[in-house]
Amino acid sequence: MGDGTIAPVHIKDVVIGEGSSKIIVPLTGRTPDDLHTQVGALTGGPADIVEWRVDFFDELDDHASVAAQAHGLARQLDGTPLLATCRTAHEGGQAVIDDRTYADLNVALTESGAVDLVDVEYRRDPEVVQRIIAAAHTGGVAVVASNHDFDGTPDRDEIVSRLRAMQDLGADICKIAVMPRSAADVLTLLDATRIMHEQYATRPLITMSMGALGVISRLGGQVFGSAATFGTVGAASAPGQVDAAALRAVLELLDRSR
Numbered sequence: 001m002g003d004g005t006i007a008p009v010h011i012k013d014v015v016i017g018e019g020s021s022k023i024i025v026p027l028t029g030r031t032p033d034d035l036h037t038q039v040g041a042l043t044g045g046p047a048d049i050v051e052w053r054v055d056f057f058d059e060l061d062d063h064a065s066v067a068a069q070a071h072g073l074a075r076q077l078d079g080t081p082l083l084a085t086c087r088t089a090h091e092g093g094q095a096v097i098d099d100r101t102y103a104d105l106n107v108a109l110t111e112s113g114a115v116d117l118v119d120v121e122y123r124r125d126p127e128v129v130q131r132i133i134a135a136a137h138t139g140g141v142a143v144v145a146s147n148h149d150f151d152g153t154p155d156r157d158e159i160v161s162r163l164r165a166m167q168d169l170g171a172d173i174c175k176i177a178v179m180p181r182s183a184a185d186v187l188t189l190l191d192a193t194r195i196m197h198e199q200y201a202t203r204p205l206i207t208m209s210m211g212a213l214g215v216i217s218r219l220g221g222q223v224f225g226s227a228a229t230f231g232t233v234g235a236a237s238a239p240g241q242v243d244a245a246a247l248r249a250v251l252e253l254l255d256r257s258r
């Protein structure tokens with residue numbers, strides 16, 4: 001049981017789980033040149049954290065090249081924390097890889113020394129998940145355990161139980177994205193976030209209801225206990241993400257009213 005105390009996660013100058021919701025901007029470039037251009041467009045913008053969606057990268061199979069690209073991004077980001085995410089096709093991403101390759105890739109990323117956080121799909125093979133979490137923690141990389149449901153919204157207890165399972169695995173941050181079919185589904189996600197945050201969480205959560213119906217959860221999720229939200233500078237990485245600058249304006253408005 002959580003006792004209402006969430007341990008914030010400190011990544012460079014950013015504290016997740018304290019203060020305003022953090023804005024995470026995804027990069028979806030396929031080549032080093034595309035990625036360089038995308039990072040260039042972030043300068044002076046609202047990104048607190050940048051997510052590299054490694055599954056979009058053309059050279060995904062070459063782990064040395066992935067690690068080199070991570071270093072290139074970290075250099076160009078110059079202090080903005082970097083989250084590496086390989087989203088598999090099981091969870092709505094581009095990567096069609098087996099669990100062992102998934103583990104090798106994520107371990108290579110954590111051992112590169114270039115990334116600050118790594119996304120781990122907690123429903124991959126349990127040994128694989130443990131291997132990545134151990135490697136990340138050995139290297140001082142924070143683990144964002146994740147789960148995506150692009151087909152629908154599980155019921156409230158199921159969402160809470162998935163977030164609790166991620167926490168029990170030793171994740172530093174627990175994240176879930178679900179697809180609403182109705183306004184009630186959006187409320188289900190928000191209420192599950194609230195229950196988890198108030199009753200069980202000992203670490204920060206990131207939750208969102210995707211698609212057009214779910215946008216409200218990306219704007220106001222922090223009221224219910226979501227510590228970060230994804231917004232775009234250019235291309236989106238999931239349905240329902242809104243422009244990061246507009247998102248910043250909304251977050252500031254909410255902060256001013258609190």
Ligand SMILES: O=C1C[C@@](O)(C(=O)O)C[C@@H](O)[C@@H]1O
Nearest residue numbers: 026085177208210230237238
């Ligand atoms: O897990 C998430 C959340 C996300 O799917 C979203 O809905 O904003 C976007 C992904 O890039 C990220 O890895």
